Structure formats: C-alpha cells, structure tokens
Amino acid sequence: MSAPTAFLDFVDKNADKFIGRLADAVAIPSISGDASRRNDVYKMAAFLDEQLRSYGLETKLVELGDQEIEGQTLKLPPAILGSIGTDPKKKTVLIYGHYDVQPADISDGWDTDPFKLTIDDKGRLIGRGSSDDKGPVLGWVNILEAHKTLGLELPVNLRFCLEGMEESGSEGLDELIESETKKGKGSYFDGVDCVCISDNYWLNTRTPAVTYGLRGLTYFKINIHGPGRDLHSGVFGGTVHEPMTDLIKIMSRLVDPDGTILIPGVREMVGEPDEEEKLIYEGLDYNISDIEESAGSKTAISSDKATVLMGRMRFPSLSLHGIEGAFHGVGAKTVIPAKVAGKFSIRLVPPQTPENVNPLIISYIESEFAKLNSKNTLVLEDLHGGKPWVENTKHWNYEAAIKATKAVYKQAPDLTREGGSIPVTLTFAESLKVNVLLLPMGRGDDGAHSTNEKLDRSNFIEGTKLLGTYLYEVAAITSKA
Ligand SMILES: NCC(=O)N[C@@H](Cc1c[nH]cn1)C(=O)O
Numbered sequence: 001m002s003a004p005t006a007f008l009d010f011v012d013k014n015a016d017k018f019i020g021r022l023a024d025a026v027a028i029p030s031i032s033g034d035a036s037r038r039n040d041v042y043k044m045a046a047f048l049d050e051q052l053r054s055y056g057l058e059t060k061l062v063e064l065g066d067q068e069i070e071g072q073t074l075k076l077p078p079a080i081l082g083s084i085g086t087d088p089k090k091k092t093v094l095i096y097g098h099y100d101v102q103p104a105d106i107s108d109g110w111d112t113d114p115f116k117l118t119i120d121d122k123g124r125l126i127g128r129g130s131s132d133d134k135g136p137v138l139g140w141v142n143i144l145e146a147h148k149t150l151g152l153e154l155p156v157n158l159r160f161c162l163e164g165m166e167e168s169g170s171e172g173l174d175e176l177i178e179s180e181t182k183k184g185k186g187s188y189f190d191g192v193d194c195v196c197i198s199d200n201y202w203l204n205t206r207t208p209a210v211t212y213g214l215r216g217l218t219y220f221k222i223n224i225h226g227p228g229r230d231l232h233s234g235v236f237g238g239t240v241h242e243p244m245t246d247l248i249k250i251m252s253r254l255v256d257p258d259g260t261i262l263i264p265g266v267r268e269m270v271g272e273p274d275e276e277e278k279l280i281y282e283g284l285d286y287n288i289s290d291i292e293e294s295a296g297s298k299t300a301i302s303s304d305k306a307t308v309l310m311g312r313m314r315f316p317s318l319s320l321h322g323i324e325g326a327f328h329g330v331g332a333k334t335v336i337p338a339k340v341a342g343k344f345s346i347r348l349v350p351p352q353t354p355e356n357v358n359p360l361i362i363s364y365i366e367s368e369f370a371k372l373n374s375k376n377t378l379v380l381e382d383l384h385g386g387k388p389w390v391e392n393t394k395h396w397n398y399e400a401a402i403k404a405t406k407a408v409y410k411q412a413p414d415l416t417r418e419g420g421s422i423p424v425t426l427t428f429a430e431s432l433k434v435n436v437l438l439l440p441m442g443r444g445d446d447g448a449h450s451t452n453e454k455l456d457r458s459n460f461i462e463g464t465k466l467l468g469t470y471l472y473e474v475a476a477i478t479s480k481a
C-alpha cells in the first residue's frame with residue numbers, strides 16, 4: 001500500500017508553509033560546538049518540542065548532564081523523546097535526527113547569510129542545517145502535521161529521539177539509550193521494531209539512496225607547547241625549539257597526499273574487497289564527475305570510480321582539519337607561536353573501533369615526537385569517537401524503504417554505505433537489537449558542513465513524501481508477514 005493520496009496532496013499544497021517552517025529553524029544558529037551559541041541550541045530544542053506537541057506527540061526533554069567546553073561548564077542540550085501511538089497491531093518505528101548544526105559564518109565564504117534561508121532561482125533552499133539535519137527532521141514534522149490536519153491515522157506507532165549534540169560527539173546520548181533500554185518493559189524504547197534515520201545524502205544529484213553503513217570516527221588534538229609566551233622570530237628564531245615546526249612534522253607523518261594512512265597497523269586492519277564486492281561499487285550510479293561537481297574541483301584521488309567510492313565507504317581515511325594557535329591573519333606577523341594544537345580524525349570501518357585504533361595512534365605519535373629530540377611538550381587529547389556500523393539489508397525495514405523510493409521517485413535507489421559518521425546508529429542497533437535504516441533526503445552536492453549548504457526544494461517536498469510513504473510501506477509489508 002502506498003501512502004494515501006490525501007497525504008501526498010497535502011504535502012504538495014503545503015510546500016510553501018513547510019519551507020517557511022524550515023526558514024524558522026535555520027534562523028536559529030544551533031551550533032553545538034560553539035559555547036557562545038549554546039542558548040540557541042536550547043532554543044532550537046524548544047522550537048522542535050513545540051512543533052511536535054502541536055501535532056499530537058507526547059514529548060519529554062531529557063537533561064543529559066554537563067559538558068566542559070572552551071573552559072566553561074555548560075548544560076548539554078536535551079534529548080527530545082517523543083511518542084505517538086500505542087496500537088499493538090501496528091509496528092513501532094523509532095525516528096532519530098539532530099537539531100544542532102555545524103558552525104557557519106559569512107566570512108567562511110558563504111554567498112548569503114547562513115542563518116537566513118535563501119531560495120535561489122534553481123529552487124535551492126540555502127542555509128546552515130537545511131540538509132544536515134533540520135530539513136529531514138522537519139520532513140517528519142510535515143508528516144505529523146499532514147496526518148493531524150487531515151484526521152488521518154498514522155500507519156505505525158512513532159517514537160522520536162532527537163539530539164542537539166550530534167555534530168559534537170553526541171555527548172550523553174549513548175548513556176541515555178543504554179540506561180533506558182536496561183529498564184526493559186516500560187522503558188521509552190520498549191516495543192520499538194525498527195529505526196529510521198534521515199541524516200545523510202544521495203551519492204549524486206539524480207538517484208535516491210538507501211544506506212546500510214556508516215564509517216566510525218576517532219578525533220584527536222595534538223597539543224605542543226614550549227615557550228612561555230609567543231616570541232619574536234628575529235630574536236628567538238634559531239635559538240629555541242618551535243612548537244609549530246614540531247607539529248607540522250608530526251602532522252605530515254600521519255597521511256600522504258594520495259590518502260595513504262601512515263600510522264602502522266591502521267589500514268592493515270581492513271581486508272581487501274573481493275571481485276564480487278567490487279562489482280557493488282561498479283554498479284552504483286556514480287561517476288568521477290559527480291565527485292568533481294560536488295567538491296567543486298577536479299581533484300578526485302583516482303580516475304577509477306570503484307576506487308573513489310571505496311575510499312569513501314569501504315576504507316578508513318585520515319583528514320587533517322586545522323591548527324589552533326597558528327598565525328592565520330593577513331600580513332606577515334613574525335611570530336613564533338608558543339602553543340599550537342593540530343586536529344585530525346580518522347574515519348573508521350569494520351573491524352576498526354576507537355578502542356582498537358587509538359592505542360596505535362597514540363604510540364605512533366609519541367614515538368614520532370620522540371624522534372624529533374625536541375624539548376617542547378606533547379599532550380595528546382582524544383576529543384571524541386564512534387564505531388562504524390553496517391546493517392543487514394535483507395529485512396522488511398529496507399524492503400519498505402526501497403518500495404517507498406520506487407513509489408515516490410519512480411526509480412530504484414542506490415544501496416550505499418555512507419562515508420560520514422552518526423555515532424548513535426550503532427548504539428541503537430546494539431542496545432535495541434532491531435534493524436536500523438538510513439533514508440536520506442538530500443543530494444550529494446548539498447554541501448553539508450561546507451559553505452552554501454542547501455537542500456533542493458524538490459528533495460524537501462518529495463523527501464517528505466518518501467518518509468511518509470516509507471511508514472505506509474512498513475505497515476503494509478509487516479501486516480502481510
Ligand atoms: N550528518 C551526519 C554528520 O555530519 N555527522 C558528523 C558527526 C561528527 C563527529 N564529529 C563531528 N561531527 C560527521 O562528521 O560525520
């Protein structure tokens with residue numbers, strides 16, 4: 001059974017209203033990684049809570065404790081737990097999403113104010129969080145509004161778990177899920193039959209995707225300090241060990257320009273694909289120009305499509321993110337920074353986990369630092385991490401998503417593994433012991449985490465239909481089973 005026509009009509013007729021709600025959400029700069037924006041993250045939680053309640057959900061905001069950030073102790077943003085429907089004859093679907101966003105500033109190179117949703121002549125809804133993850137989260141809200149307004153019964157019972165710290169390591173959420181699950185009967189997650197997460201992207205700009213894997217993550221900060229304060233390079237250059245020189249040397253020993261990870265043992269943990277597995281990547285609707293268009297440059301690491309796809313989905317990768325304390329302004333300041341901190345992360349794939357990879361990273365960096373014979377001090381910080389996840393696609397949850405995609409987009413989805421990380425996915429799979437599905441709304445060129453992030457109007461509107469149709473397909477498939 002596909003979604004009722006009344007629901008689909010409602011979505012078309014209310015498209016502008018839905019976009020208005022997305023504009024209201026984007027206008028709240030809920031950046032979890034910036035202490036000065038924490039009130040906006042709370043504000044975003046209140047905004048969503050109000051929306052969910054107005055369309056019939058019972059909600060509670062669960063406090064997750066405190067966090068040390070930028071030398072301050074701040075209250076973590078709450079998890080929003082929501083519930084609608086308790087019909088024992090229906091399946092219960094748990095929806096996860098996040099209401100925090102990555103940092104964004106016009107000075108990063110945005111063409112428009114990142115926190116003012118701008119609609120361009122191609123129908124792109126441009127603004128921070130439009131695709132990651134406010135658009136998809138509001139897709140679910142749109143479905144609730146449609147059903148409440150039309151007096152339509154939802155085809156499944158729904159549970160929501162929305163967090164405000166996903167972009168900053170999901171602090172506190174694993175503990176909440178694990179402690180709730182341990183309560184057993186009567187716990188918030190009791191009776192959940194499957195999980196659906198809409199928080200990733202199609203591979204390209206034309207083929208919808210259904211996603212069964214995510215890479216994990218381990219994120220490190222390499223602190224090096226020496227001089228008691230910043231120094232004049234004319235006075236101290238050639239006389240002291242310079243922290244920046246040490247740091248650049250260490251960072252250059254982590255990864256080669258062709259992407260080869262240089263930390264012994266890390267890449268070796270992952271086996272090679274056989275010919276059959278390679279065919280999966282060959283078969284995906286993707287070509288090198290897709291990556292070049294979404295990256296905005298002709299800098300793909302290989303001209304072989306399967307190699308590039310496996311680089312994103314199947315193998316670990318190490319990225320250098322930045323250096324705190326380095327001189328980065330205009331002009332030619334002749335400074336020797338006293339204290340610098342380099343940041344890098346590794347995207348992990350099975351069987352890698354932060355627990356088995358971190359000791360390799362720590363001992364390698366310590367031994368490389370020792371080789372420098374520097375009198376500076378090295379302090380390694382493990383900022384956060386999450387395990388990779390791969391799901392079984394031979395399940396009614398995936399069958400429903402594939403059928404819904406065909407019904408809405410009139411084409412079969414690519415079955416993909418995602419290169420990014422949503423650490424809580426594996427926690428849901430392991431704690432709840434149910435099938436977890438990723439059903440993306442946005443396209444591969446949305447520019448999540450980047451400048452000019454956008455969600456195409458058609459992806460928001462057809463994506464709302466997709467998520468709603470998926471719920472109807474879950475009900476239809478499982479009623480036959
Ligand atoms: N849409 C999921 C996503 O963007 N996840 C982030 C998670 C993260 C971890 N540390 C900072 N952000 C990702 O980068 O994959």
Ligand SMILES: [Zn+2]
Binds near residue numbers: 098133
């Ligand atoms: Zn996200």
Ligand SMILES: [Zn+2]
Binds near residue numbers: 132167
């Ligand atoms: Zn993100």
